[in-house]
Amino acid sequence: MGFLPRGKINQKLYISIDIHINMLKQKNLFARSPTLETVIMVEKTIDKFSGEFNKRNIWKKLPRKVMWQTYLIILDYLMSINKIAMDRNGTLGYIWNPKLAKILSKRPEVKIWNHQKWNLYRKN
Numbered sequence: 001m002g003f004l005p006r007g008k009i010n011q012k013l014y015i016s017i018d019i020h021i022n023m024l025k026q027k028n029l030f031a032r033s034p035t036l037e038t039v040i041m042v043e044k045t046i047d048k049f050s051g052e053f054n055k056r057n058i059w060k061k062l063p064r065k066v067m068w069q070t071y072l073i074i075l076d077y078l079m080s081i082n083k084i085a086m087d088r089n090g091t092l093g094y095i096w097n098p099k100l101a102k103i104l105s106k107r108p109e110v111k112i113w114n115h116q117k118w119n120l121y122r123k124n
Helices: 017-026 036-048 055-061 068-080 098-105 115-123
Strands: 084-086 092-094
Touching: 036 055, 036 068, 036 092, 055 068, 068 084
Parallel strands: none
Antiparallel strands: 084 092
């Protein structure tokens, strides 16, 4: 009772900090925290249909159903980390470019966060 069988672990990853902050800003008590799997699904769908549809049409094209409020929180999160953008007509576009980020990271004037360096700073 209350224990999971060996080998069957019910794990769902949550992107809690950033999304929780967004939820607090919106003061939406009914908003839900999406799982990492849901965020990735939405991100891949936007990447696939980049520049073709508005947010409502992309929401309809998702492989799995997602509540509208949860979907809006994911969009806010992806916009806040500069992975997607919306034009004045409401069309969503995927703007994340890892190749460009790698090139820019080699410039001395550009500082890009590196979790390995951060862990070294935290230990000292």
